[in-house]
Each structure stands twice: as C-alpha cells, then as structure tokens.
Amino acid sequence: MIADSAEPDQLSYRPAAAAVLLLSAALMIMPVRRVVIEVNEYGLQELRVPALILVGLPVFGALMGAFLRFRGSGGRFFGIALGILIASVILMALLACWYYYSITHF
Template sequence: MTANPLLANGQSYRPLASVVALLSAIFMIMPVRRVVIEVSEFGLRELFVPVLILVGLPVLGALVGAFLRFQGPGGRFLGITLGIFVASLLLMALLACWWFYAITTGF
C-alpha cells in the first residue's frame, strides 16, 4: 500500500477554505439585504444593474478562483472561496460607495 503524495506534507486547505466561505457569506449579507429591499421597493426594472452586479461579481470571483492552483486536499475549493471572498469585499465596497452617494446627494 502506497501513501498518497498529496497527503505526505500534511497540508490540507479544507479548514481554511471553510473559514473563508463563512466570512464570504457574512460579508454578502448586507449587500444582498440592501438590493432585496431596493428591488421590493422600486422593482427589478429600475435596479437591473445592481442586481446584475450582485449576482455576477461572486460568479466571476468563483470562476477566477477556480483557476488558482493550490496543491493539496481542498486546494481548488480554497481558490474558489478566495475568489468569492474578494468579490464579497468588492460588494461591501460598492455598498459603501452607494451609501456615501445617497448621503451626499440626498437621494
């Protein structure tokens, strides 16, 4: 019986990827909540671009993250979650810009 060479170094990315996925979910709550409230108030037609950004940015992050190469168990999952994590940070930055614009212009 031979040992798996990927497990020889003992590095598994699964716990780190799980933590990053949890942080991504936490960071996406506020942008999703804001867009859902706005869509229910004004309708989807007027807010098509924010909804498209909300849906497309995490998908784009996951696609880019899938091409990251981490050697070891859970490496691809870590790449995908890192892409989604960066996308969630960008969504929070967009939400902050949206909030700042709403405050300074008075809606």
C-alpha cells in the same frame, strides 16, 4: 469509502477554505439585504445594474478562483472560496459607495 489522493506531507486547505467561505457569506449579507429591499421598494427595472452586479460578481470571483493553483487537499475549493471572499469585499465597498452616493445626492 474513497481514500484521499493527497500525499501525507501535503497541506490540507479544507478547514481554511470553509472558514474563508463562512467569512465571505457573512460579508455578503448586507449587500444582498440592501439590494433586495430596494428591489422590493422600487422594482427591478430601476435597479437592474445593482442586481446584476450582486449576482455576477461572486460568480466571477468563483470562476477566477477556480483557476488558482494551490497544491494539497482542497486546493481548488480554497481558490474558489478565496475568489468569493474577494468578490464579497468588493461588494461591501460598492455598498459603501452606493450608500455615500445616496446620502450626498438626494
């Protein structure tokens, strides 16, 4: 068993990071569902950009979050989870824009 390297007075980010990661996973369900249904209906060739955004934005958010500096146990994990949460909020905004565009431009 490996002892935790954090000092006893440092803040532990692990519970907050797990909660943020669960929230971001819940926010990503709708964009993933929408793009997967449309890819099955129209094919991947027509929906290449939304599919690349759907895959690339969370990866980019996790990469940017890995460079955030949080001192304490689980600080890097919290940064990654925070980056993924921001990416999932952006994905939900893009989904709202795509939905609005599909309604207004028949």
